[in-house]
Amino acid sequence: MNKVLMSGNFIICEAAIRAGCRFYAGYPITPQNEIPEYMAEHMRKAEGGIFIQSESEIVAINMIAGASAAGLRAMTSSSSPGISLKQEGISSMAACELPGVVVNIMRGGPGLGNIRPSQGDYFQATRGGGHGDYRTIVLAPATCQELADLTMAAFDLADKYRNPVMILADGMMGQMMEPVTFKKPKPRIYNKKFMLQGAGSGKSKFIRGLILDPIDMEEHNWKLARKYEVISKKEPRHEEYNINNAKMIIVAYGTAARIAKGAIKRLQNNGMNIGLFRPVTLWPFPEQQLRSLSAKVKNYLVFEMSTGQMLEDIRLALQGYADIRFHGRPGGAVPTPAELANVIARIYERTVK
Amino acid sequence: MAKIVYQRPKSLKEAVFHYCPGCGHSIVHRIIAEVIDELGIRGITIGVPPAGCAVLAYNYFDVDMIEAPHGRGPAMASAIKRSLPDRVVFSYQGDGDLAAIGIAESFHAANRGENITIIFINNAVYGMTGGQMAPTTMLEQKTTTSPLGRNNKLDGYPVKVSEIFSQLQGVTYLERCMVNSPANVNKTKKAIKKAFQCQINGHGFSLIEILSPCPTNWKMNAVNSCKWIDEVMSKVFPPGVFKDDIPAATKTAEVDS
Ligand SMILES: Cc1ncc(C[n+]2csc(CCOP(=O)(O)OP(=O)(O)O)c2C)c(N)n1
Ligand code: SF4
Ligand SMILES: [Mg+2]
Numbered sequence: 039m040n041k042v043l044m045s046g047n048f049i050i051c052e053a054a055i056r057a058g059c060r061f062y063a064g065y066p067i068t069p070q071n072e073i074p075e076y077m078a079e080h081m082r083k084a085e086g087g088i089f090i091q092s093e094s095e096i097v098a099i100n101m102i103a104g105a106s107a108a109g110l111r112a113m114t115s116s117s118s119p120g121i122s123l124k125q126e127g128i129s130s131m132a133a134c135e136l137p138g139v140v141v142n143i144m145r146g147g148p149g150l151g152n153i154r155p156s157q158g159d160y161f162q163a164t165r166g167g168g169h170g171d172y173r174t175i176v177l178a179p180a181t182c183q184e185l186a187d188l189t190m191a192a193f194d195l196a197d198k199y200r201n202p203v204m205i206l207a208d209g210m211m212g213q214m215m216e217p218v219t220f221k222k223p224k225p226r227i228y229n230k231k232f233m234l235q236g237a238g239s240g241k242s243k244f245i246r247g248l249i250l251d252p253i254d255m256e257e258h259n260w261k262l263a264r265k266y267e268v269i270s271k272k273e274p275r276h277e278e279y280n281i282n283n284a285k286m287i288i289v290a291y292g293t294a295a296r297i298a299k300g301a302i303k304r305l306q307n308n309g310m311n312i313g314l315f316r317p318v319t320l321w322p323f324p325e326q327q328l329r330s331l332s333a334k335v336k337n338y339l340v341f342e343m344s345t346g347q348m349l350e351d352i353r354l355a356l357q358g359y360a361d362i363r364f365h366g367r368p369g370g371a372v373p374t375p376a377e378l379a380n381v382i383a384r385i386y387e388r389t390v391k
Numbered sequence: 392m393a394k395i396v397y398q399r400p401k402s403l404k405e406a407v408f409h410y411c412p413g414c415g416h417s418i419v420h421r422i423i424a425e426v427i428d429e430l431g432i433r434g435i436t437i438g439v440p441p442a443g444c445a446v447l448a449y450n451y452f453d454v455d456m457i458e459a460p461h462g463r464g465p466a467m468a469s470a471i472k473r474s475l476p477d478r479v480v481f482s483y484q485g486d487g488d489l490a491a492i493g494i495a496e497s498f499h500a501a502n503r504g505e506n507i508t509i510i511f512i513n514n515a516v517y518g519m520t521g522g523q524m525a526p527t528t529m530l531e532q533k534t535t536t537s538p539l540g541r542n543n544k545l546d547g548y549p550v551k552v553s554e555i556f557s558q559l560q561g562v563t564y565l566e567r568c569m570v571n572s573p574a575n576v577n578k579t580k581k582a583i584k585k586a587f588q589c590q591i592n593g594h595g596f597s598l599i600e601i602l603s604p605c606p607t608n609w610k611m612n613a614v615n616s617c618k619w620i621d622e623v624m625s626k627v628f629p630p631g632v633f634k635d636d637i638p639a640a641t642k643t644a645e646v647d648s
Contacts (some may be wrong), residue, residue, distance in 0.1 A: 061474060088473045092466070093499040100463040100496075104470030107457050108437075113620075130460050188638075234455045234471075236435040236478050246448035246458040 041217040046185050046207065047072035049218055050141055053189035055084050057223045059139070061105035061112035063090040063098040065120060071113040071314045074240035095120035099127030099140070100198055106136045107245055109233035111193050111226070114143035117209075118143050118159050119150060121167070127207065128202050129168030132262070133247030137196035137203075137228070139189070140174075144208040146370030154370025155209035155293055160347035164321040171259050173266045175203040175273065176320040178291040182216035188318070190223050197228040207319060208343070210293045233296050271341035274324035277316040278331075280306070284313030285390045286337040288382065289328070289352050290316050293372070294341050301376025301382055310386055320348070325355040332359035338391050339363045339382060343372065361389060398423035402433045404453045407555040413613025415514060415603025418570045419556050423481075423510065423582040424452060426587055436479045437471055439464045441493075443485035444518040447484075462493020465500035468507045479590055481508040487517045488560030490526040501596050508586045508597040511552060514605040515624060522608030526550040529627055534608070547548045549627055553600045557633035563595035565634040569625060571617035578630075585637075594637050602628055 044052065051073055053064070062077040070206045074091060081087040088105070098114040107114040116124060119235075121142045131138055144159050146152040175195050177188040178249040185207065192203040234245055249255040266376045277295075280302060281287070290298040295316040315331065319323050338360050340349045345368045356362055365381050367373050373381075399405070402424040410417045423428075427433050433454055440448035442461035448473060459467045464482035467571035472480040482500075488597055488627055489497045489511050497509060516534055517523040523536040527549050531540040553567045568579035586597035602624050604616035 061470065063470070088470075090469070090473070090503075093495050096463065097466040097496055097499070100460065100466035101470035104439075104457070104467035105474045107467075108471045108474035110474045126460055127463070134457075234437060234457055236437055237453070237455050237473055238434040242433075242453045242455050244456040244458070246449060246456075248458060249444055 039219045039221065040124060042180070043215055043217050043254065044182070045072065045213055045215045046182055047069045047143065048076050049182055050115070050189050051076040051080060052204065053220060054193070055080055055087070055195045056140065057111065057190040058221055059100065059111040059113050059193060060084065060086050061088045061110045061389065062114065063092045063101040064115050065092055065098055067097050067117045067120045069145060069155075069212050070115050070117045070141070073141065077266065088354040093096045095123035096126060099124040099154040101137050102138045103127055103131050103134070106131070106138045107234045109230070109235060111387070113139040113141065115143065117143045117145045118147050121159060125162075125168035128174060129166070129170050129172060130247055131202045132166070132172035132174065133170065134245050135335060136245070137198040137200050139192045139196055139203050139205065140157075141205045143212040144209070146368070152370045153209065154157055155211075155343065155372055156368065156370050157208060157292065157294060157343040158347070158368060159206065160320065160342070160344060161202050161287055164323070164351070170324050172262060173201075173321055175199065175201060175267070175269060175322070176206050177203065178206050178294050178318060178320050180210060180295045182214060182218045182315060185211065186218050186220055190221065195273065195330055199265060200232060201265070205291070208293050222378060227292065273319060274322045274327060274329050275318035276324040277318060279314040279316065281313040281315070281331065283311050285311045286329065286386055287313045287335050288313050288319070288339050288341055289315045290319060290341040291348065294343050295374050297373060297378050298341050299380035304375060304379045305383060305386070308384065310384070312386065319349070320357070323351045323355070327352070328352065332356055336360045339365060339385055340347040341365050341378065344368045397586045400428045400506050402427040403452050404451055408451060409447060410444065411607045413604055413606040413616055414443070414444070415570045415601065415605070416512060418576055419510065419512060419579070419601055419603065420448065420451055422576065425582060426580060427454065429584065430587055430591070432479050432587070432591070435477065436481070437475070439458070439468045439471070439480070439482040441482070441488040442485045443488050443513070445483055446519065450484055462488050462491070463487065463496055464493065465496040465505070465507070469500050469503070469505045472505060472507050476506070479587060481510060481587070482508045482513065485518065485524045486511070486513045486515065486527040490552050498559070501556050501598065502561040502564070502638045505597045506590055506593060506595050506629060508590050511598055511600045511601045513552070513600055513628065516605055516608045518605050518608055527552075527628070529623060532641065539629045544594045551628065553598070553628070553633045556598060561596055562598065562634050562648065563636045564589045564597035566632045567600040567628060569620055569630055571602070571604060571620040591636050601627070602630070
């Protein structure tokens, strides 16, 4: 398979089209404009491919829901403020059990914030984000190769669990260029009975989220909860780096994990043994996997480009098992590996041994 | 042999409407179902009910349906139609749904010239939530959120959807009808049929606005509600064909079918 050099936002598009995505709708917002721009050209070239520049993010997500119900693999993308607008539709898709892929190329917030890379949308992404008792699967790539692989996986997971899946990256990932190999996508497995294509000569069906009877609604909630339980058991993914002999472990995802890796390499040369635990799925969070490390390693430093959001999941996994510290750079500030290495070294000196 | 003069349309399920007595939704449901039967499109029709009194429309129409969040029907319908171009797709919406929260969705679906049909029930109030002021509420009309009557200085003016949308180049067929008398019901049915036919022939976006009684929230009986449409509502929202860009060659065939 050939390696090609592409930037992150384009990789997401190309992987989606190769995975059989045939419907894209979106609204311009920096730093993800390359996605609708690429889709406008290439989705319309793909056989049966539909591209719509919608009048808002709310419309885009509801178009995805419609296309998904009609039986197509569908995707929308945006950046933080636009993702806030999509929450109504994401909640509705979770309620109606419609698959679909939502890409969030995060920027600084809250409010309009800025257009610099940030990780401030972790809570929104991993806690459902919209109203009601539901979850979205959240994938956090950290390399261009992973952007390709996880985009393809996102469509498979969305179909498998009939649930929206979010790809959570940031402006840095979107703009970054690295060589990438597009793997052969898996054949789609999705039962036609979930599609709404006209009743033909058979019985008509409907898809709805409104369930007025509280007992029926409760049953639907428990049904969804059982599904989320299965996802929590089967789908957590993470990466461990330099864990053997580590005296301290950095926990970080996405761009923050890349910076952390650079910092760890520098510190290794200075004789400090530091590992990295990188959640690849943010929901389901690889809680057991992280906790099991605490039998060997007692010192953890969480690094996020936020004021500390994933930190809460790490506390849930490690509180009482290990010492947890935090370093954050919110608002679009991105530290260099050297800068982060200094922070880590200081904490290492104080806490390890 | 006895002639059958009344029968449940095949495209309506055996279910009792939950609508209030005298409500226009029931009438419009019935004539849509009749049109679907007459055009023989039950198996290829996909409907998108709104948030509004018609939210449970999927309990009544015997066609495939998917509920849209409040106002988002045209977005969903656009996507379904683009995904399945040979299906007949309609969005069914109230005035709050279409002209307030979903004005962007309906406006832009119309402007893109999506080959879908919107059935727009204008009853001048938010029926489902208990009779609050709608974008189409008349000046001076009392509602639960305009207790002294709609005041143009504070509440703005009734939104004339047909007048505004007929200015959009993407619109092919647009008519405003009423369901307050047997003759008007027949006219409305003809308009709906023409709109569906327009879509089937691939001619593009159609919208039928229907002045529709809501006796419950108008605090009138059914007969007076029908009168009020004649005497008050239709003066602000005059019925008629606002746009007809259906190519001439197909026009006669439609009306006769
Ligand atoms: C986002 C959102 N906001 C508010 C509501 C509550 N709501 C349901 S229907 C409705 C108004 C319905 O009025 P209209 O569209 O005129 O339909 P009608 O009931 O009169 O037929 C409102 C405000 C909702 N379901 N969703
Ligand atoms: S409240 Fe009005 S619109 Fe709703 S069902 Fe009753 S009469 Fe019809
Ligand atoms: Mg209304």
